[in-house]
Structure formats: C-alpha cells, structure tokens
Amino acid sequence: MSSGGEPPTSQAFTPFWIAGPGSPTAPVVGNPVANPVPTSDLGTLGAAGVANAVPPTMSQDITTMANAVPHDDFNGLPEPPPPPPQTQDQQPGPPDPPTLVEAAPPPPPAAQEATSLEPPQVSAPPSAPTPAEVVAVVEQPGPAPAPTCSSGAPAKFFHTPSAPEVKEGVVEKKVKVQRRRLSPSHREMIIDLVFNEKKTSREVARYMGLPQSTVMSVVQVFKKEHRIHKKTATGRKRRLTTAQEFQLFEMSQERDNISVDEIRTRFLQQFPEFGHISKTTIYRTLERGKKGLIGMDPPPERYLEPIERFWGFKKKMKPKKVGAGEQPGNHSLLEPSVSIMEETGPIETGNSEKDISRQRRSLSIAEREMIISLFFNENRTIREVADFMHLAKSTVSSVVQVFKKEHRIQRKTSTGRKKKLSDEHEQMIMDILSQKEDITIEETRNRFLSLNPEVPNISKSTIYRIMENCQSKLRARSDMEVFVGAFVHSTEENPIVILPGMVMGVLNTKIEFMESIEELDHLKAEYGFTDSNIHYMTPGQFMMPGLVDTHIHASQFPNNGVAMDLPLLEWLQTYTFPTEANFSDTLFAREVYSKVVERLLRNGTTTAAYFGTIHLEGSKILADVVHDKGQRALIGKVNMMRNCPEYYRELSVQESIRDTEEFIRYVKTIQSPLVHPVVTPRFAPTCPEDQLASLGQLAAKYGCHIQSHLGETQPECNWVKELFPWAKSYTDVYDSMRLLSEKSVMAHCIWLGDEEIYTLRERGVGVSHCPNSNLSIRSGLCDVRRLISHGLKVGLGTDCSGGYSASMLDAIRQSLQVSNVLALERDQDYQRLTYKEAFRLATLGGAKGRTLGVNQLVLNMEDRIGNFEIDKEFDALLIDVTAPGSAIDIFSKDTIEDKIQKFIYTGDDRNIARVYVAGHRILDLHNRNIH
Numbered sequence: 001m002s003s004g005g006e007p008p009t010s011q012a013f014t015p016f017w018i019a020g021p022g023s024p025t026a027p028v029v030g031n032p033v034a035n036p037v038p039t040s041d042l043g044t045l046g047a048a049g050v051a052n053a054v055p056p057t058m059s060q061d062i063t064t065m066a067n068a069v070p071h072d073d074f075n076g077l078p079e080p081p082p083p084p085p086q087t088q089d090q091q092p093g094p095p096d097p098p099t100l101v102e103a104a105p106p107p108p109p110a111a112q113e114a115t116s117l118e119p120p121q122v123s124a125p126p127s128a129p130t131p132a133e134v135v136a137v138v139e140q141p142g143p144a145p146a147p148t149c150s151s152g153a154p155a156k157f158f159h160t161p162s163a164p165e166v167k168e169g170v171v172e173k174k175v176k177v178q179r180r181r182l183s184p185s186h187r188e189m190i191i192d193l194v195f196n197e198k199k200t201s202r203e204v205a206r207y208m209g210l211p212q213s214t215v216m217s218v219v220q221v222f223k224k225e226h227r228i229h230k231k232t233a234t235g236r237k238r239r240l241t242t243a244q245e246f247q248l249f250e251m252s253q254e255r256d257n258i259s260v261d262e263i264r265t266r267f268l269q270q271f272p273e274f275g276h277i278s279k280t281t282i283y284r285t286l287e288r289g290k291k292g293l294i295g296m297d298p299p300p301e302r303y304l305e306p307i308e309r310f311w312g313f314k315k316k317m318k319p320k321k322v323g324a325g326e327q328p329g330n331h332s333l334l335e336p337s338v339s340i341m342e343e344t345g346p347i348e349t350g351n352s353e354k355d356i357s358r359q360r361r362s363l364s365i366a367e368r369e370m371i372i373s374l375f376f377n378e379n380r381t382i383r384e385v386a387d388f389m390h391l392a393k394s395t396v397s398s399v400v401q402v403f404k405k406e407h408r409i410q411r412k413t414s415t416g417r418k419k420k421l422s423d424e425h426e427q428m429i430m431d432i433l434s435q436k437e438d439i440t441i442e443e444t445r446n447r448f449l450s451l452n453p454e455v456p457n458i459s460k461s462t463i464y465r466i467m468e469n470c471q472s473k474l475r476a477r478s479d480m481e482v483f484v485g486a487f488v489h490s491t492e493e494n495p496i497v498i499l500p501g502m503v504m505g506v507l508n509t510k511i512e513f514m515e516s517i518e519e520l521d522h523l524k525a526e527y528g529f530t531d532s533n534i535h536y537m538t539p540g541q542f543m544m545p546g547l548v549d550t551h552i553h554a555s556q557f558p559n560n561g562v563a564m565d566l567p568l569l570e571w572l573q574t575y576t577f578p579t580e581a582n583f584s585d586t587l588f589a590r591e592v593y594s595k596v597v598e599r600l601l602r603n604g605t606t607t608a609a610y611f612g613t614i615h616l617e618g619s620k621i622l623a624d625v626v627h628d629k630g631q632r633a634l635i636g637k638v639n640m641m642r643n644c645p646e647y648y649r650e651l652s653v654q655e656s657i658r659d660t661e662e663f664i665r666y667v668k669t670i671q672s673p674l675v676h677p678v679v680t681p682r683f684a685p686t687c688p689e690d691q692l693a694s695l696g697q698l699a700a701k702y703g704c705h706i707q708s709h710l711g712e713t714q715p716e717c718n719w720v721k722e723l724f725p726w727a728k729s730y731t732d733v734y735d736s737m738r739l740l741s742e743k744s745v746m747a748h749c750i751w752l753g754d755e756e757i758y759t760l761r762e763r764g765v766g767v768s769h770c771p772n773s774n775l776s777i778r779s780g781l782c783d784v785r786r787l788i789s790h791g792l793k794v795g796l797g798t799d800c801s802g803g804y805s806a807s808m809l810d811a812i813r814q815s816l817q818v819s820n821v822l823a824l825e826r827d828q829d830y831q832r833l834t835y836k837e838a839f840r841l842a843t844l845g846g847a848k849g850r851t852l853g854v855n856q857l858v859l860n861m862e863d864r865i866g867n868f869e870i871d872k873e874f875d876a877l878l879i880d881v882t883a884p885g886s887a888i889d890i891f892s893k894d895t896i897e898d899k900i901q902k903f904i905y906t907g908d909d910r911n912i913a914r915v916y917v918a919g920h921r922i923l924d925l926h927n928r929n930i931h
C-alpha cells in the first residue's frame, strides 16, 4: 500500500467509464493503488452505471448535496401508509420468496450472469417476475454445531437439534410421567453419565434404552433442583433469606411512593442482625418480587460453569458398569405416589394420602422451591414453613420428603450423613478448586487423594458440595472488580448521564452494582471485597461504555488513509476490490486482521460489525482473530457474484451459500458469547435476486444478523432501479428478499425516500451512519436527525476505508460536523446533533421511535451492552484525560463535563487507559498490551 505521497489522481489510470472492454488482469498481491486493476470488468457496471456513474466533481459540493437531500419530513404530515405486504402476487413483483427446501427453476441468464461487458440485463420484465433460482438451504447431515444459549453455555444441554425442545403440554406430561417412573438408580445413573461422564443426552438415552426426552427431563429437573439449594447460584453472595425477601417486597408494596432508603431503614430495624444491606440488593429483590421470582433462585449459569466446562472435553463413550442383576434399559420402575407416601414423615391425621399428594402436586414450582429453601437452607421446621406459607404441615412434609429422596440420588452426603471430611480437608479441596480455572471434579479428587493418602476415597458429590459452598466466596473475593469515581453513559431518556462519586462492582462479565460512594462500606460487607479489589479513579479519569462500530470493512484496512479520489462505484472497482482480492492469501489475512482488531481495541471499540471478504478461510481467520483478542463482534463473509471483477467474485449461488453456511457453522463452533456470524450480501448491485433470496433464507435458518449497504450514492440508487425494475425502491429489493429484520444493519442510508424509511422502521432495521466515508468519497450528507426522528435505530460506523479513520471518536466528530453543515443549509428550526447525542449514537445507539418502545442498539444487543445498567455486560473504557503525552489540555476550572467533552472532541487512544469487554480487561495502557 502506498503509504506516502499523494493518492493517485484519476489521471493515473483509466476510469472504467472511459475504458473499453478488455481482459482483466489478475491482481498482484501488494499495492492495488499502485497497480490499479485494469478496468475491463468495470464495464459490467453497464449502461446505468456509466450513465450515472460520472463522479461528482469537487464542484458538486456539500451545499448542493445538502440541498439534494429530501426535505420531506414526517413531522406534521400524516403517518405514511404502511408498506404493502410482501406479496408474491404483486405485479410487477420480486421473485417468489423461496422456501428452505425448494428446488427452484434455474435463474434467467440475466440474473445468473450479469457479468459480461454488456449493459446489465434487467432481471425480469415487470409483467413476468422471474422465479429466482434458490439454492436450497438444506439441513446438513452430520453433527450440527452446538448452539449456545445467551450465557454462552452450550444450549445442547437444553435441547439438541435432533430432539426438539420439550414443550409444555401433552409431550411434557408424558415425559414427566416417564421421569417419575424411573427408579432412583436410573436417575442417578443419568445424572452421573451426563454430569460426570460428560455424555450427551442422546448417548445416555441410547445406552440406557430410554427416550431422549426422558433423559433430558431428568437432567433439567436436576438442574432446577440444583438451583434450589444453591443460594450462591449467580456467584453473588446472597444473604437474604426467602422470608426476608418477601418482607422487603411487601414493604415496597405498602405505599406507592416509598423510598428505597425507607425500606432499608425499616428492614434493618426488623432485622438488626443483618447489619448492612445495599440499595442494589433491595432493588434487585423488588425486581424479583415484581416478576414473582421470590422463592426461586436466580438462574444457575454461574454455578453451573464448572460443570459446563466439562462439555469442552467430550470423551469417548465407555459403557458404565451396572450393578448385579441390573440391565441397562431394564430397570425396575417406581410408582411415584407409593414411594412418596412410604417416605413421608409425620403426616397429619385426617389427610388421606391422596389429598396430600394432590395438594403437593397442585403447588407451583415456586412454592415447592420456597418450601425447600426455607426448610433446608434456613433450617425452619415443617411447622414453621407450613405456618409461614399457609399450607398443611403434611403438604410441606411431603414436599420435603420427595426432595430428600431425589436429593439423595444426587448428593449422598447432603442430608444428615456423618461428615467424613475434616475442616482442613475441606479447606484443602477449596484451595485445589481455586487454583485452576478449569479444573474438573475428577482432577480435584485425584489431587486431593494424592496429597492425603490416609483418606481412602472421596465422592464426587462431596466435592460438588464443597465447591458450591465456597464458590460465591471465591468469586466475590477474587473476581470482583470495583471501580470508584466518575461514570458517564447514556440512557433512553438522556443522551449523557454523568455520575460522579459512584462505586461500581463487576462480577465475572457483568455489572453487579452501581451505587453512590457512601454505600462503599455496605457493599464491602455485603460482597466481601476488599480494597485490593478497588480501582480508585483519579480526578482526570472517568469510565464510559465501550464504543460500538456498526460498520467496518476489516479487509480494507490496508487502504486506510489512501485512495479517496474516486466516488463509490469507481472507488470500489479501482481500489477496493483489488485489495480485498488479496485475502485469498491467508497469511496476509491474518496480518491485516490482527492489525485492524488491535487498532480498534486501542481506540476503544469494544464491539464491531465487520465485513471480511468473499474468502471462506480468510473470513474464518477474522473470526479467530477477533475471538483471540477478546473483542465483541459480528463477522461477515462477503457475498458478491456480479458486477465485480472475475478474479474477485463468487462463482455461483450454490458456492456462495455453501461457503456462507460453512462460515456460519464455523463461527458458531467457536462457541463464544461474543463473536457471531452476520450474513453479508455486499450490496444489491453485486448480488442477483436468487443469491439475495438464498442469503435471506440462510439468515433466517440460523437466526443470524444481516448487514449490507443501502442508498449510499445517487448513481448506485439509479443503478439498482435498473437492475431490479420490479422493485418499488432500493429498500424494497432487500425487503422482498427477506433481508430486513431487527437483526439487520444497513450502512449509509443517505438517499432514501420516506416510504423506505418507513419500511426500515417497520422491520426494526438498524442504520449505520458513516459520516467520514460519506464525506471522504463524497457520497452525500446523511440527515441523521431525519432518521432518528422517524424512529430508526441509528448507530455510527467508521466504514474504513471509505472513511479514513478507524476511530469511533472520529466518527462522533464527523457526525457532528455533517449535522452542522446540514443545519447551515436548513431553516433555523433544524435540530443539529449535539455532542451528547453523538456520544449516545456511538455507544448505546439512538432511536426515538415509540414503535420500538425502547432505545435499541443498532446491532440488536441493547439487552447486553450499550450503557451501565445493572446486569449488563461490562464493556467499558477507562478514560484518562490527563494521560502523559495526550492531546488534551485540562485546566483547574474544568468540570467533569468539560473533561468528557474535551475527550470527545480532542481525545484519542492515548487517553484510553483500559479497555474491558465482558468484564475482561483486554487492554491496559500501562503496558500497551492487548491481553
């Protein structure tokens, strides 16, 4: 890449609209700018391309462009009509939306091969819409990749592709019956095989001759119960008893305007022994109360972590020894009602067995869990529990007995058995467990036994029990990171909220609490952290959410800062496609992708939506690099097969879909909660209908995000009209191909009509505003105010290398400058963007639309990231405006808001002291290391 000197001017090569047909020259790996590709293939832009592609000269300045932006506004106008339904019977209309297994007729030559130097053929006459060839997206035989659940845990634990999730209803009932009829040894065996031997439920089912649904049901019940007695399930040190939680909730219900402080005071009066309770705990409890969750422990993700780790090391199935007389698949069956009554302790006279059993069965799960929790965890008597819950003692007793029975199955040491281990031994096991992150139970046992030859044996259940007991302490004390100082973030209501003098706790990946500094002692007492866990920010430091780049071409990074002299369509053919073609070289791909990801992280981009190239292997490398470096990202393998050079295009729809599906599966096998595939048709001009439709299907099949370009330049929009004459608009092309959903991100969206904006809003599509690129290659001035006020989700993108900076701070600034220019052109009422709004666009994203109800992040991740709400993932930047050698000058009179504003306008990576993604510190300025 030419790094110095002027970028070549348009005289340095023959622009495609002058060039005649000729044979394309394969690109040389190296400098595409220095070796602009001969433009024979560029002729494929065709008549429309040529007619419309005359590059705007510099005289087509910002003013004219600004004027060209449609002024129409919904404000004051009636609501635009809803977009007509996506019908196939519309004339003219798009090709039939394909079905997953449909083998459609082959595409017309025009759609299939629009690659010659002839002007592009329109895909179908309006009267006869062309049935697109659709590549059937057929279920692949063989093992499907393990899908992950939101916590990152393998979802196969809950459901496997071959065995649909057990649904409530008839099937569920049957499964329950079957589960109840299993003998304890059966259940124990299932639990052992699944949790200790790491078998899949399918393997266990086959081995034991049981339906898979039964096995899954037993496992789920085990997990549920697991949750019951693990008060420490979220790794949080939870000190409230269920009864206390109820008390808190009831207090909050007494009056409408009761304050949290008052609740706290009254609570502490009632439970003086409690000592401290933080506001976060009270809020959290009230939330649980509102959701009816009191009595149910929180999800067991964190508790289950050590168990789930086992999934990573699948061993070969080895038949388990069965006891004498026991045959796998031929176990004695137990009648549940009989066993329950046999085991039931003192039962009130007057209650028939049937009544008790009926009463027990009619209890909700929450009630049963509450009984268990009160009895086992809080050591209440049966009578106390019965009184407290207004139930018959016999009912409580029955529930306890059933629990004990099942309990015994899984944890032999738990109920009143003589404790075999000394406290020193327990401590030793805790130490072993805490020494290694991914230690297995088996390994722990072996280490323990080798250190203590005098102990004959120790069961895995005992180790589980010790592990669960010590887990919260271990986590709270060693893992919690606490920050004290100023925080700034955005909310739906306020583009910037500044919170000085706060304390924030981060546990594992998430924000655990955020409270005023006065609460520090309470919080220390509650969570058990010490000063060594605390980072005290200096007056020059503050914490902000990580930046979200909603549109960046990782593969164009070598061109960053060069080749800005041509408008989009010519720029693509002359500089961009040749550069991207180089990514067939995997070494080159790794070199570039490592650099770009590091550059982004240093600049505070914690989440990015990347375009790779058409190359499968190269795109996999991008996913690997992002994963290794710990960034949160969407990764797209680019799809394009026409109107691009022969040396850089996919050869057929089949190939395109096959490779993309393989790519999606690959990214999913990484099993990272941070890295996800995104289906990436480059843009309509390079993708025929059949390809677009198949990609829409693929995205639906895998629930993927989708990203593309839309309405970036006027010549491009005119060209799309010619290529898709049946479509009502550019947006309609994507909409007809099922490419618009709340998981879609469309970059640019400068030249859109009101109807198109309306469609995007209806579909919940996010817009990536890329101001640097829009100015640098002179595509137009995007009126973000118009998009936001019409309810679109908008975020910012660097769009490297159409934009010359990979920094989101630059994107913020350029968005403000574009808005200023628009304001100069518009009437006085025009509301330009404020720096606060631009900050929000770069972190949380903006959407004013009440249709969406909430402020939604463009990448559809608003429930996880974007600001510092409790329980969101901790993606954050520690900013230091006084960092040595930085470009910011701070004066004694500067307020915290001044410091924030100065950082936004004049800061850079030197001020980004630390970068956190999902709670992990992945960059630390002190050693300039990406971790």
Ligand SMILES: O=c1[nH]c(=O)c2nc[nH]c2[nH]1
Pocket (backbone or CB within 6 Å): 553, 568, 572, 576, 682, 683, 709, 712, 773, 799, 802
């Ligand atoms: O800014 C852009 N960069 C690209 O690579 C691209 N491809 C299609 N449209 C595009 N716009």
